[in-house]
Amino acid sequence: MTQTASDTAPAGAPSGTPLLQLEGIRKRFGAVEVLRGVDLTLRSGQVTALVGDNGAGKSTLIKAVAGIYTIDDGRMLWEGRHVTVHNPKDAAALGIEVVYQDLALADNLDVVQNMFLGRERRRGLLLDEDSMEKSAGETLASLQVTTVRSVRQPVASLSGGQRQSVAVAKAVMWNSKLVILDEPTAALGVSQTRQVLDLVKRLGERGLAVLIVSHNLNDVFEVADRIAVLRLGEMVADVARGDVDSQSVVELMTTGRSDRLTADGPAPTSSAASREDA
Amino acid sequence: MADTEQTTQTSPGAEDEPAEIARLAALTATPVAVDSFADYARGWWTRVRSGDTGSLPVVIGLIILSIIFQSQNHHFLTARNLTNLIPQGAEYMLLALGIIFVLLLGEIDLSVGFVGYLGGIIMAELLKGPHAHSWWIACLACIGVTTAIGIVQGLFITILGLPSFIVTLAGYLGWQGVALLILGNGGTVPIQNHVVNDFAGGELTPTAGWIVAIVGSLLFAGVTLFGAERRRRSGLAVPPRSLTLFKIGLVAAAAIVVTIICNRNRGAAIAVRGIPWVALIIVGALALWTFVLTKLRFGRYVYAVGGNAEAARRAGVNLVVVRTTVFGIAGLMAGVAGIVAASRLESVSTSSDGGTAVLYCIAAAVIGGTSLFGGRGKAMHALLGGLVIAAIYNGMGLLGLSSGTQYVVTALVLLAAVAVDAVARRGRANAGVV
Numbered sequence: 001m002t003q004t005a006s007d008t009a010p011a012g013a014p015s016g017t018p019l020l021q022l023e024g025i026r027k028r029f030g031a032v033e034v035l036r037g038v039d040l041t042l043r044s045g046q047v048t049a050l051v052g053d054n055g056a057g058k059s060t061l062i063k064a065v066a067g068i069y070t071i072d073d074g075r076m077l078w079e080g081r082h083v084t085v086h087n088p089k090d091a092a093a094l095g096i097e098v099v100y101q102d103l104a105l106a107d108n109l110d111v112v113q114n115m116f117l118g119r120e121r122r123r124g125l126l127l128d129e130d131s132m133e134k135s136a137g138e139t140l141a142s143l144q145v146t147t148v149r150s151v152r153q154p155v156a157s158l159s160g161g162q163r164q165s166v167a168v169a170k171a172v173m174w175n176s177k178l179v180i181l182d183e184p185t186a187a188l189g190v191s192q193t194r195q196v197l198d199l200v201k202r203l204g205e206r207g208l209a210v211l212i213v214s215h216n217l218n219d220v221f222e223v224a225d226r227i228a229v230l231r232l233g234e235m236v237a238d239v240a241r242g243d244v245d246s247q248s249v250v251e252l253m254t255t256g257r258s259d260r261l262t263a264d265g266p267a268p269t270s271s272a273a274s275r276e277d278a
Numbered sequence: 279m280a281d282t283e284q285t286t287q288t289s290p291g292a293e294d295e296p297a298e299i300a301r302l303a304a305l306t307a308t309p310v311a312v313d314s315f316a317d318y319a320r321g322w323w324t325r326v327r328s329g330d331t332g333s334l335p336v337v338i339g340l341i342i343l344s345i346i347f348q349s350q351n352h353h354f355l356t357a358r359n360l361t362n363l364i365p366q367g368a369e370y371m372l373l374a375l376g377i378i379f380v381l382l383l384g385e386i387d388l389s390v391g392f393v394g395y396l397g398g399i400i401m402a403e404l405l406k407g408p409h410a411h412s413w414w415i416a417c418l419a420c421i422g423v424t425t426a427i428g429i430v431q432g433l434f435i436t437i438l439g440l441p442s443f444i445v446t447l448a449g450y451l452g453w454q455g456v457a458l459l460i461l462g463n464g465g466t467v468p469i470q471n472h473v474v475n476d477f478a479g480g481e482l483t484p485t486a487g488w489i490v491a492i493v494g495s496l497l498f499a500g501v502t503l504f505g506a507e508r509r510r511r512s513g514l515a516v517p518p519r520s521l522t523l524f525k526i527g528l529v530a531a532a533a534i535v536v537t538i539i540c541n542r543n544r545g546a547a548i549a550v551r552g553i554p555w556v557a558l559i560i561v562g563a564l565a566l567w568t569f570v571l572t573k574l575r576f577g578r579y580v581y582a583v584g585g586n587a588e589a590a591r592r593a594g595v596n597l598v599v600v601r602t603t604v605f606g607i608a609g610l611m612a613g614v615a616g617i618v619a620a621s622r623l624e625s626v627s628t629s630s631d632g633g634t635a636v637l638y639c640i641a642a643a644v645i646g647g648t649s650l651f652g653g654r655g656k657a658m659h660a661l662l663g664g665l666v667i668a669a670i671y672n673g674m675g676l677l678g679l680s681s682g683t684q685y686v687v688t689a690l691v692l693l694a695a696v697a698v699d700a701v702a703r704r705g706r707a708n709a710g711v712v
C-alpha cells in the first residue's frame with residue numbers, strides 16, 4: 001500500500017496507517033465464487049460507499065469483515081496489523097460494528113434491551129437496567145435522534161427510520177472505530193432517509209470510519225468521501241467522490257469500466273488514496 | 279412527586295442547557311410530566327384498548343368462572359374449596375413454569391408430563407423398603423434425572439437441529455414406556471415418607487403462615503421501593519409513588535387474604551388449617567423464575583432468542599447454550615411437578631396421566647398469556663393459567679359433571695384465550711405495539 005496521502009482523519013488510527021485494509025479477499029459458496037480477490041482500504045473519519053449491482057457480493061463482503069462468514073483466502077489488516085476474524089465477537093473486539101440490512105433487532109425487546117443485546121451491563125450478577133437506560137438515552141441524544149419517544153418502548157412500535165436510527169446508535173455505543181451499514185435507507189421514505197443520512201455524516205465527523213452500502217447514487221454522492229464499486233465479486237474502482245460522477249459509477253457497476261476514469265490516470269482499482277479533499 | 283432533582287442528574291458530558299435536559303427526559307421511559315396516578319391509569323387503559331392487554335383477560339376469565347361456579351354451587355368460594363385449588367393446580371403451574379421458558383423460545387416440549395411422572399417414580403422407588411433413602415436424596419435424584427433428560431433432549435434439538443416437537447414427542451412416548459417398565463404391570467408404589475407427603479398434603483401452622491405472608495410482603499415492598507428510589511437517583515423517569523404504593527398494597531392484600539382463607543378451619547372431623555406447603559413451593563418457584571427472566575442476562579437472552587434468534591446470534595449470544603439450558607429448566611420443573619404430583623396421591627402408579635398433564639400445562643401457559651410463537655410471556659402466566667385450569671377442574675367436580683364435560687370446557691377456555699390474544703394482537707399491530 002502506498003502511504004503518500006496525508007491522513008486527514010480527526011481521530012483514530014495513527015496518521016498514514018489505514019484503519020482497515022482488505023487484500024485479495026475470496027469467498028465461495030459451493031461452486032460459485034462470490035468474492036474474487038477483493039481489495040479495499042478504509043480510513044478513520046472517512047465515509048466510504050460500497051456500490052454494486054444486486055448480487056455483486058456487497059453483503060457477502062460485509063459479512064466476511066464482520067466475522068459472519070469465514071473467508072477462503074486473502075488478508076485483513078487492522079491498523080496495520082494482520083488479523084483474522086472468526087466470529088462477530090472478534091469483529092466487535094476490534095471495534096467493527098455492523099448495521100445489517102435486515103436490522104438484527106429483536107421486535108419484542110425495547111430500545112435499551114436491543115442496544116445492549118449481547119453486552120448487557122451488570123451489577124454483580126444482576127442486569128444494571130438503570131445504567132443501560134441512561135447510556136442508551138444519552139447515545140441517542142448525542143446522535144440527535146430525537147424522534148424516539150421512549151427508550152422503554154418495544155422496537156416493534158418504531159417506524160422504519162427510528163428502527164434504523166436505533167440500529168446505528170447501537171453500533172456506535174461501543175467505542176467502535178468502523179461502522180458498516182448495509183443498505184440503511186433501502187426501505188425508508190424521503191424524510192426518514194434524510195434522518196439516517198444525516199446520522200451517517202455525523203458518524204464520519206466523529207472520526208469513525210464508515211462503510212455504507214447503497215443502491216441509491218444520490219445518497220452515495222451526498223454522504224460518501226470515497227466510492228468503491230464492486231462488480232461480480234471484483235473491486236473495479238475505489239476512488240474519491242470528487243473523481244467520479246454518477247454516470248461513470250453506473251458504467252463501472254454495469255460494465256466494470258468507465259472511459260472517463262481510465263482516460264485520466266491509472267486503473268482505478270489501485271487505490272492510491274488520491275484524495276482531492278486531502 | 280419529587281421529580282425536580284432529576285434535572286441535576288444529566289450526563290456529565292452534556293452541556294446543561296434546558297434543551298439537552300428536555301431531550302434526555304423525553305427519551306427515558308414514560309414522559310416525566312405524566313406522574314399522577316390518574317394519568318398512569320389512563321395510559322394503562324389506552325394500552326389495554328390498543329390490544330396490549332397483559333393479564334387482564336385471564337383475571338376477568340377467573341372472575342367469570344368463579345361467578346358461574348358459585349352461582350351453581352355455593353361451596354365453590356368456601357375457604358375449604360379455595361384452599362383445595364392450590365394443590366389441584368400445583369402440578370400444572372409447576373410444569374407451566376418450565377414450559378414457559380420453552381414457549382418463549384418458540385419451541386415446544388411435549389415430554390414434561392411423563393418426564394415428571396418418571397421422576398416421581400424414581401423418588402418413590404428410593405423411598406421404598408427398609409433401606410429407604412432420606413427424602414432429600416430421593417428428591418434430588420428425581421430432579422437430577424429429569425433435568426438431565428431435559429438437557430439431553432435439548433442437545434438433540436440444538437446440536438442435531440431436530441424439531442423440538444418430534445424430539446419431545448419421542449420423549450413423551452419413550453419416558454412413559456420407561457416409567458411403565460419400572461413400575462411393572464398395574465404396579466403401584468406407595469409413599470410413606472412424611473416430609474414428601476407433606477409437600478402437597480401438609481400445611482404451615484397459622485402463625486408461621488402469618489409470618490411468611492408478612493415477611494414476603496415486606497420483602498416485596500422493600501425491593502420495589504428500593505428499585506424506584508435508585509431509578510430516581512439515576513435521573514430516570516419513575517412511576518408515581520402512589521402507583522408503587524398501590525402495587526405494594528395489592529400484593530400485601532393478596533397475601534393477607536390468602537392467609538386468612540387458608541388459616542380458616544377446613545377439616546371435617548379434626549381441625550385442618552394453614553397455608554399448604556405446596557403454595558410456598560409455587561410462590562418460591564414463581565419468584566425464582568421471574569427473577570431469572572427479568573434480572574439475569576440469561577433471561578434477557580431467552581427473550582432475545584425467542585424474538586429474533588438471528589439478531590441474538592449476531593449479538594454474540596450462544597444459542598446452543600441458551601436453548602439447551604431452557605430444555606434443562608423444563609426438565610427440572612417437570613421433576614418438581616412430579617414430586618408434588620406423587621406427594622398429592624401419596625403414591626405413584628400406572629394410572630397416573632402424564633399425557634393430560636403436559637397438555638394442561640401448555641394450555642395453562644397460553645391461557646395465562648404466553649405466546650406460542652416465542653418472545654412473549656412471563657412466569658406469572660403459569661400461575662394465572664394454572665389457576666384457571668384448576669378452577670375448571672374443581673368447579674366441574676363440584677357440579678358433578680363428567681370428565682368429558684371438563685375436557686370440553688377446558689378446550690373452549692383454551693380456544694377463547696387464544697382467540698382473545700389473536701384479536702388483541704391485531705389491535706396491537708394496528709397500534710404498532712408488539
Ligand SMILES: Nc1ncnc2c1ncn2[C@@H]1O[C@H](COP(=O)(O)OP(=O)(O)O)[C@@H](O)[C@H]1O
Nearest residue numbers: 029032034052053054055056057058059060061
Ligand atoms: N449464504 C449464501 N449461500 C449461497 N450463495 C449466497 C449466499 N449469500 C449470498 N450468496 C450469493 O452470492 C452472491 C452475492 O450476494 P450478496 O453478497 O448478497 O450480493 P449483494 O449484497 O451485493 O446484492 C449472490 O449471487 C447470492 O446469491
Ligand SMILES: [Mg+2]
Nearest residue numbers: 058059060101
Ligand atoms: Mg445485499
